[in-house]
Amino acid sequence: MSVLSFTPSGIYCPAGDFHIDPWRPVDRALITHGHSDHARPGHDRYLATDLAAPVIRHRLGDIALDTIRYGETLTIGDATVSFHPAGHVPGSAQIRVEVAGEVWVVSGDYKTEADGLSDPFEPVRCHAFITECTFGLPVFTWAPQAETAAAINAWWSDSLAQGRTPVLGAYALGKAQRLLCLLDQSIGPVLTHGAVENTNAVMRAQGIALPDTIPVTPDLNSKDHPNALVLATPSALGTPWIRRFGQTSSGFASGWMRLRGVRRRRAADRGFVMSDHAGWDGLNAAIAETGAERIFVTHGYTSQFRRWLEEQGYDAAVVETEFEGESLDTDPEDAA
Numbered sequence: 074m075s076v077l078s079f080t081p082s083g084i085y086c087p088a089g090d091f092h093i094d095p096w097r098p099v100d101r102a103l104i105t106h107g108h109s110d111h112a113r114p115g116h117d118r119y120l121a122t123d124l125a126a127p128v129i130r131h132r133l134g135d136i137a138l139d140t141i142r143y144g145e146t147l148t149i150g151d152a153t154v155s156f157h158p159a160g161h162v163p164g165s166a167q168i169r170v171e172v173a174g175e176v177w178v179v180s181g182d183y184k185t186e187a188d189g190l191s192d193p194f195e196p197v198r199c200h201a202f203i204t205e206c207t208f209g210l211p212v213f214t215w216a217p218q219a220e221t222a223a224a225i226n227a228w229w230s231d232s233l234a235q236g237r238t239p240v241l242g243a244y245a246l247g248k249a250q251r252l253l254c255l256l257d258q259s260i261g262p263v264l265t266h267g268a269v270e271n272t273n274a275v276m277r278a279q280g281i282a283l284p285d286t287i288p289v290t291p292d293l294n295s296k297d298h299p300n301a302l303v304l305a306t307p308s309a310l311g312t313p314w315i316r317r318f319g320q321t322s323s324g325f326a327s328g329w330m331r332l333r334g335v336r337r338r339r340a341a342d343r344g345f346v347m348s349d350h351a352g353w354d355g356l357n358a359a360i361a362e363t364g365a366e367r368i369f370v371t372h373g374y375t376s377q378f379r380r381w382l383e384e385q386g387y388d389a390a391v392v393e394t395e396f397e398g399e400s401l402d403t404d405p406e407d408a409a
Contacts, residue, residue: 100118143195229302238320370389
């Protein structure tokens with residue numbers, strides 16, 4: 074019997090009678106992080122890291138949610154589970170499951186570059202690794218974070234010099250807070266869309282230090298905040314919400330900006346290649362560090378990445394899931 078199996082409700086552990094990030098209502102759900110394609114409503118019982126719990130409660134309301142710290146072990150039935158940093162967003166985890174000496178790890182969403190906000194990705198040794206591959210093609214390589222931050226801050230200054238207010242699109246949970254910590258507020262203040270500010274407030278309340286922001290309210294006059302940058306959700310770009318800021322320059326930070334034509338599709342003047350998912354190099358490095366021989370790939374370029382892994386000598390398979398991740402056409406993180 075496998076440590077984990079793949080069912081219509083999601084990834085299931087028979088020995089512990091629990092699911093991991095299930096997409097249909099189940100009795101007991103272990104949740105890797107708070108994005109809406111992984112933390113869904115309707116389960117009877119939830120388990121997540123103590124750092125992810127506040128956002129999950131904010132999004133799902135009054136749920137039966139227990140918490141666990143990184144590295145803490147818990148016995149559930151005949152399975153031993155522990156949660157380990159995934160580096161994706163604050164509180165995000167990989168979930169390690171051990172049954173009768175065999176170890177499987179579910180990655181959730183992850184990135185391998187430390188961002189200074191989330192607990193850095195921690196490789197976990199295992200026999201089988203269930204990994205996302207949102208960006209599982211060689212084209213998806215990321216520049217060091219500091220280089221991207223410098224480009225964004227230069228665009229901020231250039232936009233102001235042209236008499237335009239820069240509006241930067243970023244997902245409300247994770248990406249927005251990461252960018253907020255990289256923005257140079259010696260240039261000016263940062264104004265925030267309501268969905269971004271709601272998530273900021275949750276994180277601040279749990280003790281995560283974030284730079285100051287000014288929420289965009291209906292009565293806000295942008296002229297009272299000269300030289301400001303606006304941090305908004307991607308779905309706000311190109312909408313009437315932006316008109317209050319006069320002449321603008323719109324930017325979008327996403328791994329999809331690596332593909333030609335995506336910036337125009339997102340109605341953005343500037344695209345910045347930055348993702349909270351591992352790129353090609355990160356995926357391959359993470360898999361190698363697990364020591365696993367069996368690799369299951371989910372959401373992303375699954376068939377291409379599986380073929381690549383088989384060429385490298387892995388026993389690889391595709392697992393169909395309902396995870397969306399960082400998508401070209403959907404913004405699961407906006408609903409904060």
